[in-house]
Amino acid sequence: MTKKYIYAGLLLAGIALSATRPFFTNPYGFVKGTPQIGSISALGFGQDGILFIGDSKNAAVYAVETRDAKNDQAADIAVTGIDQKIAEALGTQKQNITITDMAVNPVSKKLYVAVQHADGTPALLTVSSRSIEPVVLKDIHFSRIVLNDAVAEDAKGGRGRPLRMSAISDLSFANGKVYVSGLSNKEFSSTFRSIPFPFGDKQEQASLEMYHASHGRYETTSPIRSFTISKVNGKDYLIASYTCTPLVLFPLDELKAGTHVKGRTVAEMGAGNTPIDLTTITKNGQSYLIMGNTARPVSELNYQTIAAFEGTLTERVAGKAGTPFNEVASLTKVLQLDKLDNGKVVIMQKKDNGDIDVLTAANETL
Amino acid sequence: MLSPTGSGISHSRSRLCILYNLLFFVCTGILSCRNHSTANKGIAIGWKDGQPVSVAVPEQMLPVSNTDSLLAYTKLRLEYSNTDILGSAAVKNGWVFSPLVPFTQGQVYRVFYKQTGIGSFTVTPADTAKPELARVYPETDTVPVNLLKIYLQFSQPMQENRSADMVKLIDNGGDTMKQVFLDLQPELWNKDRTVLTLWLDPGRIKRALQPNERLGAPLAEKARYTLYIPAGWKNTHGLAIGQSYRKTLVTGGRDSLLPDPMQWQLSVPAAGTSAALSIGLNKTLDHFLLQESISIQTADGKKIPGSIKTGDKDRQVRFIPAQPWQAGSYSLVVDAKLEDLAGNNLNRPFDRDMKSGKAPARQEWYRRDFRIY
Incomplete structure (x- = not known):
């Protein structure tokens, strides 16, 4: 009889253990605590709704567990005067805040918005049509990788001297890696790193100097402003937009530590303009690269046209801007842009009166 | 100084509690001794690294003593706003609130319990030295026509994202030049936010790029310009630079020679x-x-x-x-x-x-x- 109770007890304990097991798994090597985030310059999402936060001030990337619930039905987001509403929720005036990035969690379809207060304090919020909520960054599961230190370690291994990064210009997750582009506040150079995730002790990072040729005449180095990873003709490419406007393609498999990769300029996006965000959407069965611009309307490039444009470094880019692109006349002064789901994009736009609005647009209307 | 809009509500408290209260406000008083705030008597601002990062409303001003009710219904709002300010609250010898970002100096904040105003406060600028624009690099007056970079070095950490409004390049005719500096987000600051790097638009400097072909180079050869930074750029504590700054730049020829x-x-x-x-x-x-x-x-x-x-x-x-x-x-x-x-x-x-x-x-x-x- 006693034995029976013991067996029953062991069985129950086993069931209890197996039931609680998922709570003990930690596939991403997270620790529990409060990340000391100094700034939020860039946001991106990875698998399982993991949020990547680029911290320029500390030259670090944080991976944060959001625990957002899965949601297949993305609700449209429309907020007028989002800068005023965020400022009021932060207890300040809108001239004291800067919206530094926004990204949609593909799991929950929630819109995450990063804000910086005038004194440098960062804040992370979620925004819907109904509310602005803070994202809790205290006692959470997270991991961190310090970018500059890691490259210094690389340098010891003879794989190039450290290229310090003082500002993270963009961040993206693809194929199990976090890609980070950065600018230096001193030398005019580009740092672009690919960091395997989960973050490990041994970091395999690439510090790349990229060259692009303008009109086949001058070859220049330049820092990347924003980028996306996408397929062209079935092959993975880094599609990068530069501080001096060209749009450049780099085969992803050529980007290795310490290499110097020559990119192929496929378009020039115009003067006095900063390309803000790049994303890929599908409409009418075709893939398009969508680019948000500060001084020009949203640009749209058909991937088939990009693939067909086989201009090489030594050929002069023909016409106005290499690969032809459409402009969405109604979408000027776009400050942020991301995919809401497969059929819609969410856009943050500066209006003529200076207000900033959030709106949702169906892919077909672009 | 008392705000005319506030109404404190007192409750009987134990001696021990009053003692803790006194200790708390003496402590916050010491922390904020070099800073000022205007508030209902008893409302105390908590300071950290020179920033107003929390507010404590004493028990005697609160209409109830139940912790759950206080946490659920006590809110902070800007004057003339119905939006609750985001942050974390705790009940400890009163209601203590830490906003997500520090309070803005000069702004009026009101504390509500449900829809009833129970107090207000204003944070005024800290009584510290004003920031200065200490140096501008290059220090030479003569620069190559393809000048790429200007550094501004300040005496104190400064507010970011102000350069587009605060830094002007004026040509010899007195006109402010447009699209000269690259509009970067984030701006390029050093870690302690005292040195800002500005790039003259590289797309206009680099030959054969579209901006260069359409707008030309930002600077012309053998010309005279004035770099002008008006007074008013604020440091992270909200204090502004008191004096405007002018620097003459005279351009020479194009420099394409490598340092050797x-x-x-x-x-x-x-x-x-x-x-x-x-x-x-x-x-x-x-x-x-x-x-x-x-x-x-x-x-x-x-x-x-x-x-x-x-x-x-x-x-x-x-x-x-x-x-x-x-x-x-x-x-x-x-x-x-x-x-x-x-x-x-x-x-x-x-x-x-x-x-x-x-x-x-x-x-x-x-x-x-x-x-x-």
Whole structure:
């Protein structure tokens, strides 16, 4: 009889253990605590709704567990005067805040918005049509990788001297890696790193100097402003937009530590303009690269046209801007842009009166 | 000073509680002794690193004592706003609230319990020294027409994202030039937010790029410009620079020559002295890169301890050894990333004419040997 109770007890304990097991798994090597985030310059999402936060001030990337619930039905987001509403929720005036990035969690379809207060304090919020909520960054599961230190370690291994990064210009997750582009506040150079995730002790990072040729005449180095990873003709490419406007393609498999990769300029996006965000959407069965611009309307490039444009470094880019692109006349002064789901994009736009609005647009209307 | 809108509600409390209250407000009073705030009597601002980061409303001003009710219904709002300010609240000898970002100085905040106002406060600027624009690099008045970078060095950490409004380049006719500086987000600050790097639009400087072909280069040769920064740029504590700043820039020709350590003039000191090794650079180089790009090494590659000082408006560098020089062979080692004012580094010009046929170098370091006798 006693034995029976013991067996029953062991069985129950086993069931209890197996039931609680998922709570003990930690596939991403997270620790529990409060990340000391100094700034939020860039946001991106990875698998399982993991949020990547680029911290320029500390030259670090944080991976944060959001625990957002899965949601297949993305609700449209429309907020007028989002800068005023965020400022009021932060207890300040809108001239004291800067919206530094926004990204949609593909799991929950929630819109995450990063804000910086005038004194440098960062804040992370979620925004819907109904509310602005803070994202809790205290006692959470997270991991961190310090970018500059890691490259210094690389340098010891003879794989190039450290290229310090003082500002993270963009961040993206693809194929199990976090890609980070950065600018230096001193030398005019580009740092672009690919960091395997989960973050490990041994970091395999690439510090790349990229060259692009303008009109086949001058070859220049330049820092990347924003980028996306996408397929062209079935092959993975880094599609990068530069501080001096060209749009450049780099085969992803050529980007290795310490290499110097020559990119192929496929378009020039115009003067006095900063390309803000790049994303890929599908409409009418075709893939398009969508680019948000500060001084020009949203640009749209058909991937088939990009693939067909086989201009090489030594050929002069023909016409106005290499690969032809459409402009969405109604979408000027776009400050942020991301995919809401497969059929819609969410856009943050500066209006003529200076207000900033959030709106949702169906892919077909672009 | 009391705000006329507030209404404190007192409750009987135990002696111990009053003692804790007193201790708490004495403590916050000490923390905020160099700062000021205008509030209902008893409302205290908590300061950290010179920033107003929390507010404490004492128990006697709160209408209820139940912790759950206080946490659920006590809210902070801006005057004239119905939006609850985001942050974290706790009940500890009163209601203590820490907003997500520090309070804004000069702003009126109101505390509500449900829809009833129970107090208000204003944070006024800290009584500290005003920030100054300490230096602007390059310090020379004459610059190449393809000048790439300007550094602004401040005496205190400054508010970010102000450069587009605060930094103007004015041409000789008195017109403010448009699209001269690259609009970067985030701006390029050093870690302590005292040095800002501004790039003149590289797309306009680089030959054959669209912005260059459409708008031309940002600067014209042999022209005179004024860099103008009006008073008003605030530091992170909300205090503004009191004086405007003007600097004249006169442009010369295009500089496409790489800095070349082999052409630099070395004045080599004698063995047994601690005199500086003086290096004439032939032209002005990047002030901040100079300080981290140059080292002196022994013949077997060991770095000599010492300090680097720039001089002659960054046309000269002096290396002062920590120990007297010993006779022998040394190397001046220069990082290839060192740039001149036009962004040419030791390996490549800022933009390379591919028809010239010369491929850019890929060296990481440049070495020049010298002997001390």
